[in-house]
Amino acid sequence: MSASENVDQDLIRKDAGTKTVRGKRSGAVKFGGNALPLALVTFAxxxxxxxxxxNFASYQNINSILFGVSIEFLAIIGFTYVMVMREIDLSVGSVFALTGTLTGALLINDWSLFTAAVVALGAAGLVGLLNGLLVVRFxxxxxxxxxxxxxLVRGLSNVLANDLxxxxxxxxFRSxxxxxxFDTRVTIVIMVVMVLLAWVFQRRFGLYRKMCFVGENMKSAAVHGIHVGRIKVLAFVxxxxxxxxxxxxxxxxxxxADVRMGLGLEFVMVTAAIIGGASLYGGRGDLRGSALGLLLLAVVLNGMIMFDIEPVFQQFVIGALLIATVTFDTFFNRRAS
Known part of the structure; x- marks a missing residue:
């Protein structure tokens, strides 16, 4: 049996009195556990x-909701897996703003779309690399x-937006x-494809089990030969x-350019991810659940608009849901302990 197979076998055994990946809080066992109930609540x-x-059921409104969710979904992909490893990345909203604004700025200065996007994504990757290295090394x-x-990144983004x-x-770029x-916004298609790929990744690939193991017990994961630091850095990137x-x-x-772009996005990400089955205590997370969490939030906020509830009240709702989800997550993990 290879070393890699030995590691995967160890992930399902008890480790000297510690929790295992197949323990009470395991992401591997609980994979998809929130998906069906959450889908039913959203449908209701x-x-x-x-x-x-x-007007809610009109094609235009439903398409608008899905379009907005599909764009935010792109931002929650890596964020979910950072949470699986018991870390958090609250810089996502600022990176979201900087990358979009930088791409637009480069295009205004006669760069090609492809080159501008690659450079902007490279800048985002450097921010993630910095985060990951500082967390792992220090x-x-x-x-x-x-x-x-x-x-820091929000300041850079605002300076750039003001200059524009x-x-x-x-x-x-606007198009x-x-x-x-297939007569559907490309981001919606990407979201569907990524959810399917995430299902395969989380069910079939050992890397996901290792990430859950890191979130459950980082020291034990390192003892079993998992490259904890490398995986964490890649997740932040x-x-x-x-x-x-x-x-x-x-x-x-x-x-x-808009200085308000991405404001508060990090809190939406946390709320949606926890609603979808991730935990601030690590060890579990499901990208399907994160997508459903985003959809649930979008539907609730859209419904508030339909009922002529003040837009400023939306922040109250997000805040209340965040408090509720974090409280439930903490209570659940204390009981599991």
Missing amino acids: IVAFLALTQP GINSLMLTIGTML GGRTYPRE LARTDL ASAMTAGLGGIFTASRITH
Whole structure:
């Protein structure tokens, strides 16, 4: 039996009195556990709104909801797997803004779309690499570190946006987010494909089990030969780059530089991920659940608009849901302990 197979076998055994990946909080066992109940709750809310608000079920409104969710979904891909390993990346909203704004700025300066996007995503990757290396090499708390990164990157993004002075991006860039594939927005197609790929990854690949093991017990994972630091750094890089990809599509959608772009996105990410089955205590997470969590939030906020509830109240709802999900997550993990 190979060393890799030995590691995978060890992941399902008890480890000297510690929790295992197949323990009470295991992501491997609980994979998809939230998906069906969450889908049913979301469907019930959709049905209620469709019955009480005729405009809710219109093609235009449903397509708008899915379009917005699909762009935010791009940002939550890497974020979910960072949470699986008991870390957090609160810089996603700022990276989201910087990457989109930088792409637009480079295009205004006559760069090609491909080159501008690659450079902007490279900048996002560097932010993720910095986060990952500081967490791994120096043991800095990822919550506090990424708050600092969030402020730093947000400052850079705002300076860049102010320099652009609200200039409209080139037509080629503005049309990117409105590109259709099979008569459907390309980001919606990407979301569906990525959810399917995530299902395969989480069910069939040993890397996901190793990530859960790291989230459950990092020291034990290292003892079993898992490259904890390498996996964590790659996860932070992926979190930044997927956030950057979402930022590029958002910048294309809004057509001009906006200092408000991505504000509060990190809190939406945390709320949606925990609703979808991830935990601040690590060891579990499901990208399908994260996608459903985003959809649930979008449907609730859209319903509030339909009922003429003040837009400023939306932040209250997000805050209340965040408190509720974090409280439930903490209670659940204390019981599991």
